[in-house]
Amino acid sequence: MAVVAFVIGVLVVVVGLAVSIALHEIGHLVPAKRFGVRTGQYMVGLGPVIWSRRIGETEYGVKLLPIGGFVSMAGMYAPVKQRTRASGVFATLVQDARDANAETLEGVDDSRAFYRLPVWKRIVIMLGGPFMNLVLAVVLFSVLYSGIGMQQATTTIDAVAECVQPAESTASECQAGDPASPASAAGLLPGDRLVSLDGQEVSTFAEASAIIQDSPGEAIPVVVERDGETVSLSLTPVLAQREIADDAGEVTTQSVGFAGLTASIERQRQPIWAGAQATLETAQSVIGIVAQLPVRLWDTAVDLFTGQERDPNGPLSVVGVGRLAGEVAATEAPILDRVSVMVSLLGSVNVALFVFNLIPLLPLDGGHVAIALWDALKRGWARLRGAPEPAPADATRLVPVTLLVVVLMVGIGALLFAADIFNPIRLSGG
Known part of the structure; x- marks a missing residue:
């Protein structure tokens, strides 16, 4: 029975994470459609597609790995017609990004491109995803504090x-x-x-x-x-x-x-505002972890190779969260206690998604918000000087930085995956 309970706990987290990602992407999709942006795909998960269906102009689907998702929008970046004259790997990456962006605009009315939207609409679309995670976290913590009780x-x-x-x-x-x-x-x-x-x-x-x-x-x-x-x-x-x-x-x-x-x-049972307070406190903790991420990752790596006990408040991967959920489900504690911990875990995961996606670096949502704000700053400065409105920012120039961020994210994920498999954080601390 303990094994069955462990598996059920893991499945609860997997499904909860998939729902969190799905709602995050809906937070992008709904305002994008509301503002007239052409949305080609809405996908939950990464990797091979296991199910999809086209409804109207949008293909809705689910991919194998519930560790991400995306909404494909036409013209995420302003098109650049001239080809780059530079050579080398980075120049090739920039040009490939420009070509891929141009493909999303083929056969699409230019007015339906994301980059054509007013700055505030672009920000609303990009903040819609993290906002959904924030709302879900408040709901989960409210259920925990005001529904189940502490x-x-x-x-x-x-x-x-x-x-x-x-x-x-x-x-x-x-x-x-x-x-x-x-x-x-x-x-x-x-x-x-x-x-x-x-x-x-x-x-x-x-x-x-x-x-x-x-x-x-x-x-x-x-x-x-x-x-x-x-x-x-x-x-x-x-x-x-x-x-x-x-x-x-x-x-x-x-x-x-x-x-x-x-x-x-x-x-x-706590007052109805206790859930929002818990969300804020969790967000502060997550921000602290992100601010100290290099140090915490170093400590995690040292603990992994030396076999030392890991910091229970350190960063976790999806594997670590799933493993903790499985251990919680397999304990002999009252069912309400186990449910409480699972709800708390999912609430914390959504807070982490909210905070992490606000980091102002591409390909994260915060990176797109930063580009929109840069456009607003350039336009405002031009108006003050009486100059013509400048062209939208060429975000494809940031592709090398984006690639570096992706590589770092993959490396961090690999380290945490390995640590959560070979030197996991356990409920008992042992």
């Missing part, structure tokens, strides 16, 4: 420790001579719901913990709800060494008040 510690007591053990102790049971825990001595019981501590009403277990940690050696009044009745008790936390995690996730050992309480964990 596991949180409640004010209901799940367990009360019998004794206080030294921080360095590895014993699983209380030993003779271990003092009773403050919670046990105070008469707190599992199932009690904390109402107030030291005169302060508490709505979360974190608030209760903060009061306890700040009150070592002090007798503080505690009010709990037990079997529908209000019970007043007195709790005196002891001073103990405990590991405390700060907002950045760093764990330090501190001397704090300790009572010996464990909170019940329940799923609690």
